[in-house]
Every structure is written in structure tokens, then in C-alpha cells.
Amino acid sequence: MQGLAEFIMRGRRQATLVVGLSVAVPLLFWFGAVVLALVLLRRGWSEGMSVVVWGALPALAWALIGDPTPLLVLLGSAALALLLRQRSEWSLVVMATAPLGLVFALVLMATLQAPLQQLAEQIQAALPQMLSELGEVDEAALARLQTMLVPLLAGLMGATHAAMTLVSLILARAWQARLYNPGGFREEFHRLRLAPWMGVVLVLAVFGGPQVDGLVLLAPVATVPLLFAGLALVHGVVGIKRLGIGPLVVLYVALLFVWQVLYPLIMILAFIDSLFDFRSRLKPVSGGGNDDSNGQG
Structure with missing residues (x-):
């Protein structure tokens, strides 16, 4: 490489x-x-x-x-x-994935209207049986959910595309650091933390978007910055405490199998960290200087 x-x-x-x-x-x-x-x-x-x-x-x-x-x-x-x-500033870049994901979702909804509609119809056909297995079906809630399926699917696809762009940037930054500034990316990523206003806006979008007609697209894309900020928090804590790579391996393997639980938990941690800054309250195992350079020419 x-x-x-x-x-x-x-x-x-x-x-x-x-x-x-x-x-x-x-x-x-x-x-x-x-x-x-x-x-x-x-x-x-x-x-x-x-x-x-x-x-x-x-x-x-x-x-x-x-x-x-x-x-x-x-x-x-x-x-x-x-x-x-x-x-x-990584916090701004991570925050920018939300509007970027929204743009992606709108483009995908316009260009892939037919496939999205077909997928939505398949889900609509299966929804009553799926919900009946969970208990009594609320007909009004079911009807509303069915009307939101196409924009919700577009939002999920937009969020996936936004995550891919951010992962591509992370890999590029890590590559740049290895070439010109060894160790620089690790310190940048470990310091990544959303500002309080960012955390509040994202949480409102995640939970408030589905409640407002036309804004359901916002909910999935708003989870992307929270997810990556939460992962940065975990990386930062592991780095401060010098716990090694083991906890990170467990985290990412667990994400593959129990993402339904870990994904929202990581987002909640990112939101709380945006308000209270956990890493500033932790004492490192051993001291070390920080390199704020970013390897740019």
C-alpha cells in the first residue's frame, strides 16, 4: 500500500x-x-x-x-x-454528513422511485402480520407507517451512502497521516466530539422527524453523525486507558450481530458526551503530548 x-x-x-x-x-x-x-x-x-x-x-x-x-x-x-x-475540524465534517445524507436521500428517491415503491409494497404486505405477532395492531399507526415507507427507505439509503462517504474520508485521512504525519489521525479521531448544539439538533431530528409529515427522511440520516461520534468516544476512552485493541474488536463484532441494541446505545452515548465531555474527565494511564498537526501540505 x-x-x-x-x-x-x-x-x-x-x-x-x-x-x-x-x-x-x-x-x-x-x-x-x-x-x-x-x-x-x-x-x-x-x-x-x-x-x-x-x-x-x-x-x-x-x-x-x-x-x-x-x-x-x-x-x-x-x-x-x-x-x-x-x-x-472533525466535528463539523461529521455533522455535515447529515445534510449530505439528506441530499443523497432526495436524489435516490427521485432516481430510484420505482424500486423503492416496489420494496415499500412488499413491506406493506408483510407489516400487518409482523405487527400482529407483537400484539394488538393500531390501524391508524399502521396506515401512517405505510405512507411513510418510501421516504423512510430513501432516508435509510441516504444514511448508508453518507456513512460510506465518511468511511472513505476516514480511510483517506488515515492514509494521509501514515504518509506524512504518523499517529496524527489517531489523535484527531480520539478527540472527535460533537458540540452541544450539534447533539441537540441531531437528537431532535432523530426523534422528531418521524412525527412531522415530510421530515421522516431526516431521522435515518441524523443517526450517522451520532454513530461516528459515539465510535470516536469509545476509541478515545480505550486510548486514554490504554486498553489495547481487544475492546474495539469486541465492539465491532458485536455491532454486526446485535446492532439493534448497540446502534442506539452508541448514539445516546455520543449525545451525552456532547453535553458533558467524558474524555476530559478521564485520567490517562500515562502522560503523553498531543500532536495537533493534520499532515496537510
């Missing part, structure tokens, strides 16, 4: 080649988004613009044949990379 990174950073031609080929190959678009974000983080818009334009051409081709995901993830990762380079 070190050799590939050095090849990518030699110039725009090499970066464009890697991005274009990655996006053109099915299921490798995420790697193209990582490479594009790396170029923009290091070189900025002036040198990265041509990489964005030429690299987006195969993604546009995918969109024209019915798959907008590569294009959305590529452009979303580029936007987040430019924001991080400009502001160097």
Missing part, C-alpha cells in the same frame, strides 16, 4: 488513473473515493479538480445505467475532504 500511495501522490495523471479504474470496476468505487479524498486533502481543489472531473466520468456512466451510488459517494467524499482541509 505504501508503494501505491507514493504512486498516487506523484501527480494528477497517476491519481486520475487510479480513481478512474477503481470507479469503473464494480464494487471498487469506494477505493476510488478514498484515493480522491486523499488527493484533495493533500493537494487541495486547485490540483484535485481534474482528478474529480475525470474520475467522475465512469461514476456518471454507472449513474446513467441506473446505479447512482458510485457518483454520490465519490462527490460526497470529495466535498467532505475539502471541508476537512479547509476547517480541520
